[in-house]
Amino acid sequence: MNRLKNKAVIITGASKGIGRGIAKVFAHEGAEILLVGRDLESLKNVQTEIESCGGKAAYYSADVSCEDETLKIAEDAIRRFGRIDVLCHNAGIYPQNWLEEMTSAQWDQVLDTNLKSAFLMVKACLPSMKEKKDGSIVMTSSISGPQVGWPGGAHYTASKAGMNGFMKTAAIELAKYQITFNVVEPGNIATEGLSACSAEHIQAMARATPLGRLGTPEDVANAALFLASDEARFITGQSIVVDGGQILPESHFQKFWN
Ligand code: NAP
Numbered sequence: 001m002n003r004l005k006n007k008a009v010i011i012t013g014a015s016k017g018i019g020r021g022i023a024k025v026f027a028h029e030g031a032e033i034l035l036v037g038r039d040l041e042s043l044k045n046v047q048t049e050i051e052s053c054g055g056k057a058a059y060y061s062a063d064v065s066c067e068d069e070t071l072k073i074a075e076d077a078i079r080r081f082g083r084i085d086v087l088c089h090n091a092g093i094y095p096q097n098w099l100e101e102m103t104s105a106q107w108d109q110v111l112d113t114n115l116k117s118a119f120l121m122v123k124a125c126l127p128s129m130k131e132k133k134d135g136s137i138v139m140t141s142s143i144s145g146p147q148v149g150w151p152g153g154a155h156y157t158a159s160k161a162g163m164n165g166f167m168k169t170a171a172i173e174l175a176k177y178q179i180t181f182n183v184v185e186p187g188n189i190a191t192e193g194l195s196a197c198s199a200e201h202i203q204a205m206a207r208a209t210p211l212g213r214l215g216t217p218e219d220v221a222n223a224a225l226f227l228a229s230d231e232a233r234f235i236t237g238q239s240i241v242v243d244g245g246q247i248l249p250e251s252h253f254q255k256f257w258n
Contacts, residue, residue: 003229005030008081010073012064012121013091015042017191018140021217022088022224027055029225034077035059037091064091064117074124084128086228089121090140092159094193096152107155114159118166122181130177137170138227139163140220141183141239147247160185164239171237180236182227187243189215210245 004026011026013019015037023033027050035043035057043059050057060076062069077084092114097106118139129135144150145160164183171181188194188205194214197205206213223240226232241247 001029003029003225003231004086007031007085007228008034008077008083009086009088009228010034010036010077010084010121010125011088011090012036012073012117013089013140014046014059015039016046017193018186018189018217018220019088019090020046022090022221023057024050024053024055025218025221025225026086026088026228027057028053029229031056031086032081033057034073034080036062036064036073038063064089064121065112067120070117070120070124073121074128077125078128083132084125084135086136086138087121087125087129088138088140088224088228089118090224091117092140094144094153094156097155098152099154102154110155111159111162114156115162115166118163122170126174126179129174129179133178135174135177135179136228136232137167137174137179137181138224139167139181139183140224141167141185143185143187143241143243143247146185146239147241167239168237175236180227180232182232182235182237183239184220184223184227185239185241185243186215186220187241187246189217189220189242191217208246209243210248213244215242215244 009031011023014023014035037043040061047057047059062073141163142160145157146164167181167183220242223242
């Protein structure tokens with residue numbers, strides 16, 4: 001119940017999906033949370049859910065791809081909590097655009113939202129973490145990019161592979177301030193973001209996973225919780241894959257678990 005007691009946490013992409021799941025799990029463990037997204041109504045709903053279970057949360061609407069707005073997110077957290085203990089950067093988009101038709105505007109939108117935002121959020125939160133010589137940064141990466149390709153997601157896979165590369169270097173540079181930086185790499189997780197997929201496609205994704213189902217936001221949140229907690233104070237620059245075994249098999253072995 002108290003693995004994040006007295007921790008001031010920023011969670012981006014907290015208005016729905018995995019971020020909402022992380023927020024609920026972190027709140028249950030005693031964190032004080034600033035929920036960040038763009039959709040105020042959804043953010044307010046998540047805050048209400050958390051508070052109705054006895055948790056503490058506030059919300060702030062911002063676009064994480066804009067530097068001015070990321071600085072304001074950090075300012076708001078400092079104003080409310082006096083410090084930032086944990087940055088959980090989870091906001092991201094995954095539109096499907098085939099490489100041959102992909103425009104540079106589509107490429108930029110995904111890279112700005114998923115990767116530039118990671119750099120901007122770290123820069124914004126760094127002064128507070130540096131001052132107290134303590135902090136945990138946890139980001140939602142993906143198996144797509146760091147581990148495998150995803151047709152239609154050249155921009156997305158580049159952004160998530162880029163996030164892992166950024167993490168490794170930043171983990172070294174920030175270690176002198178006792179700031180850790182790790183990522184979670186989810187496989188297929190059932191969230192609002194997958195609502196465009198057909199039922200057949202969702203079933204096919206479940207069949208392609210040895211554990212036989214899509215993950216839940218809580219599956220990802222539990223890994224993020226460990227990395228954000230004091231239990232992981234000597235772990236930095238690492239990733240945890242949360243994918244039900246999806247990337248383990250050679251594809252023609254699928255018949256052995258279905
Ligand atoms: P989702 O349900 O679509 O939610 C995305 C979240 O990101 C929303 O809260 C959205 O907030 C926020 N967001 C998007 N662009 C933003 C921006 N420019 N500024 C601020 N917030 C922004 O997606 P999800 O499935 O939960 O995915 C969350 C993360 O997990 C992403 O980084 C994604 O790449 C990663 N991931 C997901 C899966 C999966 O299978 N679902 C697998 C691997 C990795 P608003 O709508 O309020 O703007």
